[in-house]
Amino acid sequence: MAEATPAGSGAAPVPVPSVDGMLRIRGGVGGLSFQFEELLAGASALDGIVRELAAVDEEAEAVRRALFPYQYDSYTSGSNAITAVGEAARAVRRVRTELERLGSAVRASHREYEFAEARNTLILRIGRTGPAFGPLWGLFGLPPVTLLDTVEDGLDVAPERLSRLLGLPAGQTGSGGPGGGVRDAVRGLTDAAGLDFLHPRPVRIIGRDTWREEADVSPAGLLLRAEAVGRDSxxxxxxxLGESGSRAWAVIFPGTQLDGLPQGTNPFDAGGIAEGLGYDSAETAAAVRRALAEAGAEAGDQxxxxxxxxxxxxxxxLGRDKAFLADYELKFVLTAGSPVGGIEPPAGTSSLHLEHEADWVPGADGQPNPDTKDRVTVTLTSPIPGPEWLGPGLGPGHAMGRYADAARDVAASRDPSLAASTAALAAVVGAGGTATVTRFSLRREPMPPGRGGRPGAASGLPREENSPRGKLR
Known part of the structure; x- marks a missing residue:
């Protein structure tokens, strides 16, 4: 996290998001939250030193008093010794007092930063959503209101946003209610009459294919694998990855696929969105756990x-699935264009999230990604040519090509948060080389006879560009 006010200027430092070219970076070791943690850690360290100095002061006073009886043996030397110990104790006391003052100042600085951050967040939300402020927002030198911001702030219309995401008529997603959020809205949707096909059903493995190849395990290479996997329903x-004794595993998930009716058996159709946002991907996570076991993963593997x-x-x-975490160690998660702000990874899991400011999909859960030490969010600010907005799909900001290009920039960046995040990924997957690849075909259990939503409920859905099967991701 950079500071807008130069050191030594006399003004209070103002933290601003790090920017590297077209990448706006939030979170990680350079993030504001981690700096807050560092401030408090520094204050706690000072407190520890103050306690130690207090003990030294007390011990010095005890030594000084113990010298009193010896003053009569040699008045001059005895007096000098007593005086020297007393002066040393006073010097320790002065240092202790200064450190106490410094610790209090650090805590006050932390409180001021937190207050300023909360105030700025409130003003930004008012500016984005208030009808009197939004159009004039850029005139005050503040960041422009983006499509991603607008969606994240649109919690009052969460059901309508979900309708668009799922390709269903507006008004059929129920009401999240104040504070209920997208999760409640999704659950209400799956319980609605005629939409029970969106309720999670068991996912099973119906086939597999294994081969060996040279694998690019850079962030861009892994995202391109997700695009390739998405071509297979x-x-x-x-x-x-790696050899016996140091092996690790990477699980690659595709985007949404709508190559059939939503009542179908593809686990990555509209029902997959509902399962992910409303039911923690419980059925899909169980299938992934079985797939890892079939591929040869063992308990404790990364x-x-x-x-x-x-x-x-x-x-x-996967970080919410207790059974998965009991078997395997989830060390890293990489996402692109995904609404994951409300999903908290377990302790010890690093994550890197790529979003485009013109992509509304990452904001579909109504929550920005938290700013923490192990969680880095990169917002792409690259301009999009006007004609691209006329294409099919969920908008040009959601295009995988842009995310793959951004992932290459992330890997080359010297920003401390990005460097630490890409190093954490490399610590799991290594530098690439020959990998054993197993592609699993998954199917959701079919609807019981006599049940299901209205035929053709998904008609009129947008289709993603360059997708021969009309898959929407």
């Missing part, structure tokens, strides 16, 4: 999860 990939769009939801939700 209902498939995921499991990569075995896993990196990668997902695009809907796939990023499932990747993050």
């Amino acid at each position: 209902g498939a995921i990939e499991v990569l075995r 896993v990196a999860a990668v997902g695009y769009s809907q796939g990023g939801i499932h990747a993050m939700n």
